[in-house]
Amino acid sequence: MPKHGLTKETVLDAAEELIEAHGVSYLTTGTLAKKLGIKPASLYNHIESTEQLRCELAVRAVRMLSDALTAAIDGRTREDACFALADAYRAFVHRSPALYHLILMIPMTGNDTMTNALPDVIVPVFHALSGFRLTEEERNHWQRILRTVMHGFSTQELWGFFSHTNTDRNETYRLAVQTVINGILHTESEHTKHQGGAQNA
Amino acid sequence: MPKHGLTKETVLDAAEELIEAHGVSYLTTGTLAKKLGIKPASLYNHIESTEQLRCELAVRAVRMLSDALTAAIDGRTREDACFALADAYRAFVHRSPALYHLILMIPMTGNDTMTNALPDVIVPVFHALSGFRLTEEERNHWQRILRTVMHGFSTQELWGFFSHTNTDRNETYRLAVQTVINGILHTESEHTKHQGGAQNA
DNA sequence: ATTATAAACTAACGGTGTTAGTTTGTCAAT
DNA sequence: ATTGACAAACTAACACCGTTAGTTTATAAT
DSSP: OOOOOOOHHHHEEEEEEEHHHGGGGGOHHHHHHHTTTTEEEEEGOOOOOOHHHHHHHHHHHHHHHHHHHHHHHTTHHHHHHHHHHHHHHHHHHHHHHHHHHHHHHHHEEEEEEHHHHHHHHHHHHHHHHHHHHOOHHHHHHHHHHHHHHHHHHHHHHTTTOOOOOOOHHHHHHHHHHHHHHHHHHHHHHHHHHHHTOOOOO | OOOOOOHHHHHHHHHHHHHHHHHHGOOOOOOOOHHHHOOGGGGGGGSSHHHHHHHHHHHHHHHHHHHHHHHTTTTOHHHHHHHHHHHHHHHHHHHHHHHHHHHHHHHHOHHHEEEEEEEHHHHHHHHHHHTTTOHHHHHHHHHHHHHHHHHHHHHHTTTTTOOSOOOOOOHHHHHHHHHHHHHHHHHHHHHHSSOOOOOOO
C-alpha cells in the first residue's frame, strides 16, 4: 500500500497508546495524526469518525477483558474461580484504565455493535459461578453482585476514593470477594436444607 | 444588579438542568449561554472557566449526596441504617445521574477544593456503621465495601449493565446489601468469640 | 443629571471534528 | 519503461469549542 504502511490496526494501536498515556480526552484528530506522522484530515482515509474510532477501541477492550477473565478461571472452580476472576478483573482495570473507561461508556453511545459485545464480559462471570449449585434466578443475582463488587471496588480504588485511610486495599478486596462467596455458599446451603426455601435474612 | 438578574446560583442551576437533561458533555458555553439568553463570552462575567463551573457543580453535588445520605440514616442504627443509606445512595444516582457523574470525575481533576469535599460523602457511611462493634481497621474495610456495593451496583444498573436478564434488580440490591451486613455481623461475632482473633475464612 | 460600575456586547485567536477537492506516490498491466 | 488506476496523503474551508481583549450600555448611587 502507498505512502506509509498505515492500517486500521496501526491506527487503533496508536490511539490505545495515546489514551493509556494521557487519558481518553487526549485522543484527538490532532494528537493522533501527529503520532502517526500525518495531517488530521488524512485520518479519514482510515476511520469514519473519532466516535467510531472510540467504538472500535471499546470493542477491542471488551474482548481483551473477556479473554483475561476467561484465562484467569481456566481449570478453577468455586471459590478458587471467584478469586481468580476478581483478581483478573481488578488487574485489568489497573493495567488498562483508559480501555476500561471506554467500556463503561459503551451503553451511553446507543451503538448496537458495542452493546451486543458487552455480554462477552458476563460469560466468564457466569462460568466462574457454574460450580455452585444455584437456581437460574440465584445465579442471575450473584453474577450481578460479583460484578458489582469487582467493578465498584476497582473503579473507586483507581479513581482515588479509597485514599483517605491507608488500610491495606488488597485486604479490603479479599474480604469483599470472600463476603460474596460466603453469601453464595449460604444460598447453596439454604438450598439443601429445605427444598426451595427462603434464602437470606 | 444591571441587565439580567443573573447570579452565580442562576448559572449553576441552568448548568445543572442542562446536564441532567442532555448529559454532561452537552454543557458548553454555547448551550449554557443560549439557555440564559446571553452570548457565550458574557458567561465570563459569572464564571472563571467551564472547568471551574463543572467543579462548583461537583461540589454542590457532593453536598447534595452527603445531605441525602445523612438524612436517610437519621434515627436509624445497624442493619436499618445500612439499608436506608444504600437506598438513598441508589436513589441519588438515579435521580441525578449527571451530578453523580461529576462527582466521579472529581479525583481526575486534581483540584484540591473538590478533593477536600469528597470526605463529606464518606462521613455518613461511617456513621451508618457506627452502631456495629468494629475495630478502626475493620470499620475502614467495611466502609469501603459498603461504598463499593452502593457505587458499583448503582452505576452498573444506571448504565445498563444489568439489562441482560430481567431478574428483579431491587431484589439483587437487597441481597447485596444484606450480604455485606452479614459479613459485618460475622466480623462482629468473631470479635466476641475470641479476643483479637482472625476474622474471615 | 452625572458618574461609576457591573454586565452585556463584538471581534478575534487557536483548537476540534469534518468535508471537499487536489496532488502524489505506488503498484500492475502493457 | 510508460502508462494508468487507485489509495492515501495533502490543502482549504466550515462550524463549533473555550477564551481573551476591548467596547458599549444599562442600572444604581451620588
